Amino acid sequence: MKSAKLIDGKVQIINLEKPILDEKGAIIKVLGCGLCGSDLVKIIHSNKQTEKNIVLGHEVVGVIDEINSISDFKKGDVVALGHHYPCFNCEYCKNQSYSMCRTFKHSNIFPSGFSEYIKVDENHLKYTVYKMNDELKNDEKAFLEPLSCCIRAVRRAGFDIKNDNSDFSALTIGLGSIGLLMLKALRAFKVQAFGFDISPDRMKKAIDDGFSLDENKKYDAVFLTAGNSKAIETALKYVIDGGKIIVFSSVEDDLKGFSNNEIYYRELSIISSYSPSPYDIELSAKFLNEKIVNVKGLSSHYTLDNLAKAVDDSFNNKIFKAYIEV
Numbered sequence: 001m002k003s004a005k006l007i008d009g010k011v012q013i014i015n016l017e018k019p020i021l022d023e024k025g026a027i028i029k030v031l032g033c034g035l036c037g038s039d040l041v042k043i044i045h046s047n048k049q050t051e052k053n054i055v056l057g058h059e060v061v062g063v064i065d066e067i068n069s070i071s072d073f074k075k076g077d078v079v080a081l082g083h084h085y086p087c088f089n090c091e092y093c094k095n096q097s098y099s100m101c102r103t104f105k106h107s108n109i110f111p112s113g114f115s116e117y118i119k120v121d122e123n124h125l126k127y128t129v130y131k132m133n134d135e136l137k138n139d140e141k142a143f144l145e146p147l148s149c150c151i152r153a154v155r156r157a158g159f160d161i162k163n164d165n166s167d168f169s170a171l172t173i174g175l176g177s178i179g180l181l182m183l184k185a186l187r188a189f190k191v192q193a194f195g196f197d198i199s200p201d202r203m204k205k206a207i208d209d210g211f212s213l214d215e216n217k218k219y220d221a222v223f224l225t226a227g228n229s230k231a232i233e234t235a236l237k238y239v240i241d242g243g244k245i246i247v248f249s250s251v252e253d254d255l256k257g258f259s260n261n262e263i264y265y266r267e268l269s270i271i272s273s274y275s276p277s278p279y280d281i282e283l284s285a286k287f288l289n290e291k292i293v294n295v296k297g298l299s300s301h302y303t304l305d306n307l308a309k310a311v312d313d314s315f316n317n318k319i320f321k322a323y324i325e326v
Ligand SMILES: [Zn+2]
Pocket: 036, 037, 038, 058, 059, 145, 146
């Protein structure tokens, strides 16, 4: 079968044996997989030593091809999935830092999302795999994992889906696909959602979706999805005294200065959010399947053979979000 691999810093399509179902779990025939910003970061920071362990692609939608499980899934089910699950038992899980759990970090799909077939284990089926509404297009189903990452960030900021959050406002800085998704997640939580990007094109796309920037407002929470260390200055400008800044992306160059006194005197909370828990994935499936969050038309489509082009186009900001049809 075809599978993508990073070789000498370049994305290449190689031939691999189809995975064998040698434990409880399932073999999934991949229909498509979204290209995540984190895949791009892995590619940029790869070297000869690290590239052999890099798993490219995790925003998978597929059909169950073989199954050996006590779960309700059956052959032919169309599913979307996340790639990591926690143990619920360790010192990290006890603090609800599920994405720091060592089981979480080591669990993964095999061999990678950009493959014709993948193997998932019984815990994936239990915690990360969801049947998806037939009315959604496959590229929309593939937003299960990225949307769940945003949901996690919204929850880390203290918003609970069970509460009325409509008195609270949030600003998202950086309106690429994940920033726009953050705005949609905030709206699903009924938080007043505003967005800002230095790119007029991205700003326009957000405005078309009903999100704007109120320059005179201070925001209860500011989400950083820009991947640029300067964005923290914009966050400090717009966050309300006593408010929260949620760090949601890596940056190329960490700023040297740490705004100790500003954070202290303004009693700001700096929170980060990295990767979703099973609960976030469950809520993401609900938001997509019940069309509470609409991700129609966000993706540009490529074939697996053209994955390298999708990577280039993403690096060069030619597209908003790449979806690879497998
Ligand atoms: Zn991702």
